Amino acid sequence: MKVAVVVNCLKIGGMERVACNLSDAFAKQGHNTHLIYLKNRKIEVSPSNPNVKIHLFALQKMVMLSGIGFIWLIISKLLNVIFRKSFVMFFAYAEAIAFSYKLKKLEKEAGRFDLIIFRGQGTFSHIWPLKDPRFVFVCESMLNQSVYGSKSKQMFSWLFSNRHVVCISKEAQLSFMDLIHSFAISCQSISIISNPNNYEEIRKKASALEANIDYHTSPYILGLGRLVGGKNFPLLIDAYHYARNNFGVTHDLVIVGEGREKTAIENKIKKLGLEDCIFLKGKQSNPFPWYQRADLFVLSSKSEGLGMVLIEALACGTPVVATNCPGGVSDIMRGQLSDYLAEQSPESLAEKIVLALKQGDSVLLGPDVAQSLAQFDEKHIVQQYCDTYLPAQ
Template sequence: MKIAVVVNSLKVGGMERVAVNLTNAFHKAGHDVELIYLKDRPIELQPDDPSVPVHLFDVKKAALRTGFGALWMMACRLANIFARKSYARFFAYAECKAFAKSLSALEASNNTKFDLIVFRGHGTFEHVWPLQDPRFVFVCESVQGQHHYGRFSQRAFQGIYGNRNMVCISQGVMENFQAITKLHDIRPRSATLISNPLEYDRIAEQSQADKNHLHPRPYILGLGRLSPIKNVPLLIEAYHILVNRFGVTQDLVIVGEGRERAAIEEKVAQLGLSNRVFLKGQQMPPYPWFAHADLFTLSSKSEGLGMVLIEALACGAPVAATRCPGGVSQIMQGPLSDYLADMTPEALAQAMYNALTTPHDEDYQAAVQSSLAQFDGQRIVQTYLDTFTTDAMQ
């Protein structure tokens, strides 16, 4: 099959990594796949095989090249003053035309049309939602607020989700999607649960780095974007309890970058942890950090799926996590659920201490393998094909 995977950008991020993972999985399964991104930012992630084509469809710049596009942007920015979060929805009328033109040009140059076009993430399909094409599949990566667009939420969600082939990456995201469609009377063409793929071979290969090049002492790891949704201050507060109540000796290492960095550094200083907590910034690949951690902890307020948890388990790291909305509970099943915590510093500290000190028996290892099996790339590729090929959709 001829397949395109579309994502907002190729910066380092969870959604971007799974877009590349899906591209790799389709390629390894023998399909003709191409990767498309929409924002002209530096490429930090790309397919394993350099022969896989990567294309920039800079839909914003293409729209602005026309006189109408520039005037339309001004009108959309003005409308956004009166209708919260309306800018992206309205400007998409110009961007989608640019996307359709670029897609047609690419298909003409290939001398063939794509059979399946997979858009990863809400922010990605906001750019193209006015287009209707039966080949399009919109993949919901995260939990959305039911009134995300304020008083215009019903109309906005109907435009984005109505008559679409939808994929949700976890049961938690599916339940959230179903609640939105019920509340706003939306009728998607289809809604299917398909998890994100994980590339175990690449993780195994890239996790084998000398730990002395990472951090000089044993450490607990937090890894992810430094943004409010990742709730890193909660992790730091829980670590403070671990040090003072439980006497743990491991440092806390935080890998990632984002706009919350200054606030996190201030939190560390306030708690007197500057000699115990280390912000390492963005690190690629992330897998050695998982492999050499004594514990990985996810402190998020919500997670569409929680790919970092899966990656940590694949690297052999013990894990603890907040019991947050989304897909975390889908991963943390059986004995792994013992290390889920309510979203308080005390509860998370206790779960972290238990994960650090409890021997992991055969039942635990079996639960890890069962959880990882859900994210096998070839199984996920086959599910896409079985669900969205022309024959399957008839």
């Protein structure tokens, strides 16, 4: 089978890593696999399988170099004044033409694709005017029905009407079903297929310490992700502060990631007087040693499409605690792991942190962790795609 995975860019981020993982997974199972990215930014993550072919479709650049591209850019910006947050949707009329041209050119050289998988709304919003039965749109997170204001019905209808849609968790599917029922949108199909993981590769990377990285040497609790509101690192900091003051926790807190909330987080750390025990390490191209060297990983998000960081931490042999937030976290934290789900409060999260530190590696014992990991194994995920979209092959 010939498969293309399409993603917006290849910066360091959860969705981008998942796109690379999915490409690797298809290639490892013997499929002819191509990874397409749409923005000409620095490549920070890439597939590890050398058989994956990588292509840049620089759509915006192609449009701007065309005769009418700049004119359409101006028109799209004017329409954005009238229809809030619509620029990408209108500009996509031009980008879709560029994508179609590049795809046809690639298929002329490499052969016709059987399946083309778009990862994330930020990716398929660039090409939504195209209709192709081979296209599968993967929703990575919970969808906000009011994101486009009064024009939400029209915008979401453009995105999802008559599409093959994949949701990465049961909760993400429920959120999507609420959206399409609210706006009377008819999809061609809706499936649940989670994100793939190569556990052998994760463990290999976890042991690959880099000489120029300042790894933390004192015992620490780890938070990892983009420093944005949805990841709710202020809650983690408050919970950590509460755990130190009320339960005598002596571990440091290490936060790996970058984002627009960094300054606010730094100010919060200073306000609480925690500069000597909370350390911001920035984004890391290889996050897995940080998981493996931590005594505990904590996810403090307000919502998660799935919660891949929990799977990665477990694969590295690290106990986990998570907020019981909307999304796919409950798909992972099942059985004995559900004991380490916290409410969205500093006190509750602190109590679960203390419990997990006390239990140590016993958190990982029993069949529940193995079963949680098995459902996200790359071979299983690839087979689900094949069974769902290519049943005759």
